[in-house]
Amino acid sequence: MPAAALSPEVLAKYEPVIGLEVHVQLLTATKAFCGCRNHFGSAPNTNVCPVCLGLPGSLPVLNEKAVEFATLASLAINCQVRERSIFARKNYFYPDLPKGYQISQFDKPIAEHGFIEVPTANGGTKRIGITRLHLEEDAGKSLHEGFSDSATCTYIDLNRCGTPLAEIVSEPDIRTPEEAFEYLTRLKDILLYTGVSDCNMEEGSLRCDANVSVRLKGAERFGTKAEVKNVNSFRFVRAALEYEIERQIEVLESGGRVTQESRLWNADEGRTYSMRSKEQAHDYRYFPEPDLPPLIVSAEFLAEAKKKLPELPEARRARMVAEYDLSTRDAATLTASREFADRFEAAARTARNPRRVANVLLSEVGGRLKALNLDQEQSPVSMAGIVQAADLLDEGKISSKQLKQLFDVCFEKGEDFPAVYDREKPEQITDASALEGLIDQVIAANPKQVEQYRAGKTTLAAFFVGQVMKATKGQANPALLNELVTKKLDG
Numbered sequence: 001m002p003a004a005a006l007s008p009e010v011l012a013k014y015e016p017v018i019g020l021e022v023h024v025q026l027l028t029a030t031k032a033f034c035g036c037r038n039h040f041g042s043a044p045n046t047n048v049c050p051v052c053l054g055l056p057g058s059l060p061v062l063n064e065k066a067v068e069f070a071t072l073a074s075l076a077i078n079c080q081v082r083e084r085s086i087f088a089r090k091n092y093f094y095p096d097l098p099k100g101y102q103i104s105q106f107d108k109p110i111a112e113h114g115f116i117e118v119p120t121a122n123g124g125t126k127r128i129g130i131t132r133l134h135l136e137e138d139a140g141k142s143l144h145e146g147f148s149d150s151a152t153c154t155y156i157d158l159n160r161c162g163t164p165l166a167e168i169v170s171e172p173d174i175r176t177p178e179e180a181f182e183y184l185t186r187l188k189d190i191l192l193y194t195g196v197s198d199c200n201m202e203e204g205s206l207r208c209d210a211n212v213s214v215r216l217k218g219a220e221r222f223g224t225k226a227e228v229k230n231v232n233s234f235r236f237v238r239a240a241l242e243y244e245i246e247r248q249i250e251v252l253e254s255g256g257r258v259t260q261e262s263r264l265w266n267a268d269e270g271r272t273y274s275m276r277s278k279e280q281a282h283d284y285r286y287f288p289e290p291d292l293p294p295l296i297v298s299a300e301f302l303a304e305a306k307k308k309l310p311e312l313p314e315a316r317r318a319r320m321v322a323e324y325d326l327s328t329r330d331a332a333t334l335t336a337s338r339e340f341a342d343r344f345e346a347a348a349r350t351a352r353n354p355r356r357v358a359n360v361l362l363s364e365v366g367g368r369l370k371a372l373n374l375d376q377e378q379s380p381v382s383m384a385g386i387v388q389a390a391d392l393l394d395e396g397k398i399s400s401k402q403l404k405q406l407f408d409v410c411f412e413k414g415e416d417f418p419a420v421y422d423r424e425k426p427e428q429i430t431d432a433s434a435l436e437g438l439i440d441q442v443i444a445a446n447p448k449q450v451e452q453y454r455a456g457k458t459t460l461a462a463f464f465v466g467q468v469m470k471a472t473k474g475q476a477n478p479a480l481l482n483e484l485v486t487k488k489l490d491g
């Protein structure tokens with residue numbers, strides 16, 4: 001039953017407590033404990049060997065790259081990396097887990113005590129603690145759909161068995177579904193910047209489970225939590241939490257008790273369902289993995305990882321706000337991906353005026369892409385084209401109106417800026433006497449503005465420039481026009 005009937009007063013009595021567990025597949029070439037290819041989309045059961053199939057007598061060998069990536073991710077989320085961590089067997093039976101256990105880490109994970117900061121509604125930031133990051137292996141995949149006999153059979157693809165995973169567990173510091181959404185967005189941003197995962201949620205490279213409980217405001221103890229499993233988008237996590245919080249409050253308000261259980265989010269119906277499976281009673285019987293020695297992260301290895309850590313999104317945004325004179329929002333657009341931010345900055349540095357490159361990119365290109373509902377990657381205008389346009393504008397060789405017209409052509413015809421500019425070569429009026437005649441006319445037609453200008457309102461010069469520019473259909477040389485207008489008005 002939907003929980004929409006609760007009044008705001010009732011909802012306000014309670015405080016949600018949320019913790020998130022995120023599984024991220026690491027982008028290594030090979031699997032965590034064998035040499036099989038780590039690749040999404042291969043034909044089923046082709047990237048397998050005795051080790052990842054769990055055949056008797058096979059032994060795991062740890063992939064150093066997986067350790068490097070886990071270390072990089074740990075540093076990026078401000079965790080302390082343990083010098084000595086221990087692999088453990090997590091025992092459970094499932095058809096897609098041929099070994100009957102998963103190699104994971106238990107009481108001694110590779111990293112602990114991290115945090116990330118999320119923006120709050122009042123413009124500040126809030127620190128969300130990260131309990132731990134541990135290294136483990138993924139299981140295979142049961143395929144319940146897509147075969148002619150799917151009604152009666154389940155198929156199994158074991159390619160995913162042994163894919164290296166970092167599991168990142170937050171502290172129960174999150175208090176609203178919005179904060180959960182922000183936390184996940186920031187975390188994904190950071191991980192993408194480090195390059196350790198592609199974080200592709202459709203392909204399952206990033207998966208999220210949310211633990212949520214509610215308690216009366218001011219209560220010390222947490223309420224009984226429910227776990228919402230495997231929600232495949234951040235928006236759905238937010239929606240599932242909103243639903244689950246109201247559901248739990250409704251249970252408590254009607255005198256019932258929240259059951260500790262796993263629940264599944266149904267996006268079509270916008271509600272969670274109890275999984276009602278025996279899985280809830282798991283006892284994983286963890287014990288140290290006898291086939292792997294303790295994992296030692298040496299000081300040298302850690303120092304190397306620190307050197308490989310790129311400038312992270314938050315720091316990069318702050319620097320770009322200062323360097324290019326941008327708003328925080330514009331900086332967020334330009335740093336949406338590391339690759340895009342890199343391309344922008346590499347191009348901007350070759351320009352006469354990097355700030356102008358940012359302006360042209362955001363206002364002219366960004367605006368048109370948004371109107372057409374296109375991604376940056378689909379833009380007909382290259383970064384080099386944007387730099388050329390910004391330089392021409394900066395040198396006064398084209399007016400901003402001409403720039404707009406040229407970009408219109410680029411987007412209409414799907415052509416890059418240099419080609420369009422070469423062909424159209426917009427005419428410019430650089431003849432001072434021609435412009436002076438027009439300026440005289442505009443001055444004569446606007447005596448009131450002239451009076452205000454001469455009384456000290458010098459910003460009105462832009463008005464006269466605009467009028468003349470309009471009269472020339474944007475063809476006046478902007479630098480020359482500015483100079484002449486000021487001279488006439490002051491003269």
Ligand SMILES: [Zn+2]
Nearest residue numbers: 034036049052
């Ligand atoms: Zn293998």
